[in-house]
Structure formats: structure tokens, C-alpha cells
Amino acid sequence: MKKLINDPESVVSEMVAGFVAAYPKKVKQVPGTNVVVRADAPVQGKVGIVSGGGSGHEPAHGGYVGKGMLDGAVAGEVFTSPTPDQVFEAIKAVDGGKGVLLVIKNYTGDVMNFEMAAELAEVEGIKVEKVIVNDDAAVENSTYTVGKRGIAGTVLVHKIAGALAETGATLEEVAAVANKVVANLSTMGMALSPSTIPAAGKPGFTIDENEMEIGTGIHGEPGIERSEIKTADEVADILLNKVVNQLHLEKNNEVAVMINGLGATPLMELYIVNNRVSSVLKEMDISVRETFIGEYMTSLEMAGCSITLLRLDQQLSELLDAQADTIAFKK
Amino acid sequence: MKKLINDPESVVSEMVAGFVAAYPKKVKQVPGTNVVVRADAPVQGKVGIVSGGGSGHEPAHGGYVGKGMLDGAVAGEVFTSPTPDQVFEAIKAVDGGKGVLLVIKNYTGDVMNFEMAAELAEVEGIKVEKVIVNDDAAVENSTYTVGKRGIAGTVLVHKIAGALAETGATLEEVAAVANKVVANLSTMGMALSPSTIPAAGKPGFTIDENEMEIGTGIHGEPGIERSEIKTADEVADILLNKVVNQLHLEKNNEVAVMINGLGATPLMELYIVNNRVSSVLKEMDISVRETFIGEYMTSLEMAGCSITLLRLDQQLSELLDAQADTIAFKK
Numbered sequence: 001m002k003k004l005i006n007d008p009e010s011v012v013s014e015m016v017a018g019f020v021a022a023y024p025k026k027v028k029q030v031p032g033t034n035v036v037v038r039a040d041a042p043v044q045g046k047v048g049i050v051s052g053g054g055s056g057h058e059p060a061h062g063g064y065v066g067k068g069m070l071d072g073a074v075a076g077e078v079f080t081s082p083t084p085d086q087v088f089e090a091i092k093a094v095d096g097g098k099g100v101l102l103v104i105k106n107y108t109g110d111v112m113n114f115e116m117a118a119e120l121a122e123v124e125g126i127k128v129e130k131v132i133v134n135d136d137a138a139v140e141n142s143t144y145t146v147g148k149r150g151i152a153g154t155v156l157v158h159k160i161a162g163a164l165a166e167t168g169a170t171l172e173e174v175a176a177v178a179n180k181v182v183a184n185l186s187t188m189g190m191a192l193s194p195s196t197i198p199a200a201g202k203p204g205f206t207i208d209e210n211e212m213e214i215g216t217g218i219h220g221e222p223g224i225e226r227s228e229i230k231t232a233d234e235v236a237d238i239l240l241n242k243v244v245n246q247l248h249l250e251k252n253n254e255v256a257v258m259i260n261g262l263g264a265t266p267l268m269e270l271y272i273v274n275n276r277v278s279s280v281l282k283e284m285d286i287s288v289r290e291t292f293i294g295e296y297m298t299s300l301e302m303a304g305c306s307i308t309l310l311r312l313d314q315q316l317s318e319l320l321d322a323q324a325d326t327i328a329f330k331k
Numbered sequence: 332m333k334k335l336i337n338d339p340e341s342v343v344s345e346m347v348a349g350f351v352a353a354y355p356k357k358v359k360q361v362p363g364t365n366v367v368v369r370a371d372a373p374v375q376g377k378v379g380i381v382s383g384g385g386s387g388h389e390p391a392h393g394g395y396v397g398k399g400m401l402d403g404a405v406a407g408e409v410f411t412s413p414t415p416d417q418v419f420e421a422i423k424a425v426d427g428g429k430g431v432l433l434v435i436k437n438y439t440g441d442v443m444n445f446e447m448a449a450e451l452a453e454v455e456g457i458k459v460e461k462v463i464v465n466d467d468a469a470v471e472n473s474t475y476t477v478g479k480r481g482i483a484g485t486v487l488v489h490k491i492a493g494a495l496a497e498t499g500a501t502l503e504e505v506a507a508v509a510n511k512v513v514a515n516l517s518t519m520g521m522a523l524s525p526s527t528i529p530a531a532g533k534p535g536f537t538i539d540e541n542e543m544e545i546g547t548g549i550h551g552e553p554g555i556e557r558s559e560i561k562t563a564d565e566v567a568d569i570l571l572n573k574v575v576n577q578l579h580l581e582k583n584n585e586v587a588v589m590i591n592g593l594g595a596t597p598l599m600e601l602y603i604v605n606n607r608v609s610s611v612l613k614e615m616d617i618s619v620r621e622t623f624i625g626e627y628m629t630s631l632e633m634a635g636c637s638i639t640l641l642r643l644d645q646q647l648s649e650l651l652d653a654q655a656d657t658i659a660f661k662k
Contacts, residue, residue: 006564019605232335264634265632267394268387298598
């Protein structure tokens with residue numbers, strides 16, 4: 001295992017400490033937890049938004065804490081749901097009197113623990129709504145998941161719900177727009193190589209030197225097809241077709257595109273994938289409002305990528321365009 | 332070789348096409364070249380700034396084209412200097428009448444080709460100044476280099492020279508501040524694994540499963556020491572000591588810090604490195620104005636990182652803080 005770490009058991013706490021030390025004007029840590037919140041949290045009169053999940057997906061989710069996106073992020077152990085008490089601490093730290101929206105990637109442990117935290121919060125009189133993100137078009141049910149998994153598209157839920165929350169909207173309105181994003185969001189990924197959880201010390205799966213896997217999850221969960229490595233154009237076509245079909249996209253639809261690197265894939269390769277994606281969408285008369293390329297939701301040092309499309313309407317476009325000032329996402 | 336590409340011979344042209352397709356409001360391609368420039372280039376009455384070099388270091392340099400940083404970036408073949416005619420095209424495309432500054436990483440081929448381009452430009456009546464960045468503290472002379480290599484710190488040269496250029500400063504003033512950055516800049520890197528040039532098809536060097544190398548260059552050039560993998564804290568101490576000594580930093584100095592990932596190293600590990608860096612600098616009474624953590628100057632899918640420090644004064648601090656609106660660097 002080749003990692004720049006000190007102790008596999010302390011990677012998350014050291015990561016959070018190093019993160020907060022880097023950005024003291026933007027974020028602060030809730031003492032005694034692995035929760036980071038906006039430096040100005042709680043923001044009075046604004047719905048608070050909390051997301052999180054297992055660590056190993058950086059910059060998700062701490063990188064999206066800031067004006068226009070998340071108020072708080074909870075970091076569980078690597079690829080492990082955060083505990084309800086940590087989520088509860090995040091809710092308390094960001095509640096500015098208008099309630100808190102929880103953005104939960106659809107994994108059984110995350111859903112259960114965020115729900116338990118919501119119950120704890122409601123006992124304390126904090127209104128909580130939940131939105132479950134299940135953008136992964138690859139498979140129904142999987143390791144860790146009943147239903148579809150939540151992956152990179154989650155970042156666009158943060159962006160759009162966060163933008164609406166900044167306008168002073170109610171908790172119900174913010175939850176509604178987050179659910180609208182989920183209903184118009186689809187992602188599909190692929191992997192060329194596995195990642196290694198520090199405490200496990202060995203890769204989560206094996207894949208031959210000439211093989212790739214389509215539909216792999218962000219924790220290395222099985223995908224839908226193993227094959228010899230295909231070209232970037234062929235991979236782009238497979239992922240894009242699935243996502244376009246999932247969303248029933250039609251001529252003259254407008255979308256946002258995210259080409260997400262899973263950790264070890266050079267930006268060069270993501271740009272090459274986008275070269276195909278942008279030209280296929282153009283041929284289909286699907287208009288691209290904005291393209292995001294980079295590492296938004298990783299799987300440690302996994303090589304591979306995912307393609308996300310979000311179908312836009314007037315409201316979603318305006319919220320996508322709104323200002324955001326976080327560490328990993330600025331507009 | 333596990334890469335998301337179509338043809339090893341066309342990775343750069345496809346990358347540039349995919350990049351420009353993603354960000355049409357921000358950049359445009361000079362037709363028939365691998366040069367990208369600001370969408371509004373040339374900006375009249377502003378010094379133009381051009382950088383570039385071999386590809387494989389993305390987001391460098393195209394990602395830094397935009398308001399407050401570069402006017403143009405030239406992409407050579409992978410790990411190969413761009414040709415003089417391509418650099419010349421970039422100079423012509425960004426000259427707004429106040430001359431053009433070339434920011435050159437110190438590799439023999441880059442220096443030669445950028446200088447030839449400068450001569451071509453001067454024949455056409457375009458004033459050109461050059462600044463050579465040699466921030467790598469690891470070694471004097473190396474593969475491809477006489478003197479010290481130019482690596483991740485180059486991004487801070489772009490940032491600060493770009494900010495001064497936006498104020499309407501003269502070419503001489505912009506060149507002077509770029510040289511001032513170089514005089515106060517030091518970087519040191521390390522590698523855990525090699526990268527593979529697509530056209531070569533195999534890794535540029537080999538390194539044992541339990542080994543790391545200190546001082547490796549961003550093209551896999553040899554460093555100064557191979558050893559068993561050390562902890563993140565030990566690695567941070569080695570790199571930081573070298574950089575602090577190189578700059579003769581003293582108590583109460585103020586610096587900017589960049590923890591740069593070389594391609595395959597998870598952000599989690601970079602945050603863990605920063606946890607050590609920030610605490611050591613604090614113990615030394617060296618004040619950190621700003622910390623940048625991420626992939627700023629990569630080496631394809633190499634695993635490893637570099638640490639950069641830039642000593643600041645009033646002028647450099649103000650220019651560092653100024654607005655920048657590029658694809659990979661926003662303030």
C-alpha cells in the first residue's frame with residue numbers, strides 16, 4: 001500500500017485537521033467531531049444544508065462547504081457512514097432557525113444514520129428535511145445500497161439547493177428543488193483500477209491489466225460489465241447513452257455536464273472524454289449550458305471517471321449560475 | 332498501459348479540443364495550433380502573459396488562462412517543449428499593444444523554444460520579456476535541465492504577474508514582479524509511483540512497492556534519495572525543511588503554501604500532509620497567509636506531492652489576494 005499517511009486508523013481525523021488548518025477563513029470544525037461547517041455558521045434566517053458520508057471521496061463533502069452550497073459536511077471513516085451523533089452535531093451547528101436539509105447519498109448506512117440524526121434533531125425542535133440522491137444509472141441495488149447509488153451528481157444537488165437556500169427560501173422550497181435536481185440527474189461511472197482503504201491495506205477489488213469495468217460504484221462496488229479496455233470515445237458513448245436514456249433526454253433539452261475523475265485519472269483524459277461527450281450532445285441537439293471537468297467525487301486513488309448530466313429548466317439554470325464560494329467549487 | 336485515450340499520437344489535440352469545448356465562454360483556441368487564449372484576447376492596453384510547456388501537467392497551463400492570470404497557454408506534446416512557431420502564435424494572439432511576458436519553466440528545450448519565439452515576435456515589432464521559473468529545490472541540473480527545474484510554484488508566478496498585468500502595469504513592471512516571485516519561491520516534490528507517457532506505453536521509471544523517491548521532477552527526472560516509504564509527517568518534514576532552508580525563512584516571515592498533488596494522490600493525503608506543514612510552520616512562527624491544496628501541476632498519473640512556499644511582502648500579498656477567474660484557479 002503506497003500512501004502518504006501516518007496511521008491508517010487516524011487518516012480521517014488528520015485529514016479534517018489539515019483541511020481546517022488550510023482554510024480557516026472559510027470553514028471551522030465542530031470540536032470533538034469530524035464535522036466541518038461554514039466559518040460563519042449558523043447563518044441566521046437561512047436554511048442550513050448538511051451532507052456527508054464516508055471519507056475517501058474528497059473534495060466531497062468538506063470542499064463544498066461555503067456560501068452558496070453546504071453549511072456543513074460530516075466525514076465518516078473511509079467508505080463508512082458517519083455516525084448519527086456526528087450528523088446530529090452538524091445539524092445543530094448549522095441550524096439558523098429555518099431548519100436543516102440533509103442531502104444523503106443513497107447507501108443503506110448513510111440513510112439510516114442521517115435519519116436517526118434527523119430524529120434526534122426534531123426532538124430538540126430543529127426542523128429537518130431529507131433528500132436522497134440516487135443518480136447512479138448503473139445498477140438497481142448493490143453492495144451497501146437498496147435502490148440506485150448516489151454518486152458524483154450529488155455535487156449538483158449541493159450547488160442548486162445551496163443557491164436557493166441563500167435566497168432565504170423555506171426548508172420545504174429548498175427540499176423541493178433538491179428533489180427536482182435528483183429527478184433530472186443521472187450519472188454513470190467506470191473504473192480502470194481499484195482503490196485501497198488505508199485500514200484494509202489492499203485493493204477493494206482486482207482487475208486485470210487489460211481490463212476495465214463499466215458501472216463501478218465509488219466504493220468499488222461491482223458494475224455491469226467487464227471488458228478489455230476500450231477507447232475513450234467508446235467509453236464516453238457507453239456512459240453517455242445510458243445517462244441520456246435514463247433521463248429520456250430529447251432534442252433541444254438543455255443540460256449541465258460533469259466529467260468527474262475518480263482519483264488517479266489525469267485531467268488530460270477527462271478532457272479527451274469531454275471531446276466526445278460534447279460532440280455527441282451537439283449531434284443530438286442537446287444544448288450544454290455548462291461543463292464541469294475535474295475531481296468532484298473521488299474514490300481515493302481509483303482510476304476511472306463518471307459522466308453526469310442534469311436536465312435544466314429556467315429555475316435550475318438560474319440556481320446553477322448563482323454565486324458559490326466554497327473551497328472546491330467557485331462561481 | 333491503462334488510459335482513457337483514443338490514440339497515443341493524438342492525445343494533445345483531442346485534449347485541447349475537449350478543453351475548449353468545455354469552456355467556450357472562457358477560452359478559445361488559436362486555429363491550427365494547440366494554443367488556448369482568453370476568450371477576450373487580445374486585451375487592449377494590458378500586458379499579455381503566455382506560459383506553457385509539455386502536456387501532461389494539467390490543469391497547467393490551459394487551466395490558468397483567464398482574467399487575472401494567463402492570457403495564453405501553449406501545449407506541447409506530452410512532456411515535450413512546444414515548438415517556437417506555436418509559442419509565436421500565442422504571443423501574437425495575446426498582444427494587446429503593451430507587449431508580452433513569457434513565463435518559462437526552466438527546461439532546456441522550453442527555454443530555447445520560447446526564446447526563439449520571442450525573437451520571431453520582436454521581428455514583428457512585439458515587445459517580449461521572459462521570466463524563467465526554477466523553483467525546484469531538489470537538484471542543480473537534471474535530465475532536460477541546466478540549473479534548477481521549474482515546477483508547481485510556477486502557478487504562483489502566473490497568479491501574481493497576472494494580477495499586476497490587470498492593473499495596467501508596464502511590461503517591465505510585470506516582468507519585475509514575476510522575477511520577484513521567482514526569487515522568493517521554492518518547491519520540493521516526491522514520488523510514490525511513476526507516470527506513463529501515452530506514446531511510450533510504459534512507465535518512465537520503476538520504483539519498488541515499498542519505496543519512495545524524494546526530489547523527483549514532474550517528468551519523472553531522478554530525485555535525490557530513494558528510501559522505504561516514510562510517514563506523511565516524515566515526508567512533509569523533509570520537503571518543508573529543504574524549502575524553508577532554500578528561502579532562508581525566518582521568524583515572522585509570511586508565506587503562501589501550496590501542497591500540490593502530482594496526479595494519483597488522493598486529496599485526503601494532501602490534507603494530511605498539510606496538517607503537518609501547518610503545524611511546523613506555526614512552531615517556527617512563520618505565518619501562512621493562504622494555503623492551496625490540490626492538483627495544480629501534475630505529472631499525468633504519478634503518485635506523490637510537492638510542497639511550495641512563497642515568501643510574501645506587501646506587494647506580493649496584495650497581488651496574491653487579487654481577483655482571478657480561470658478554470659482551475661479562482662479568487
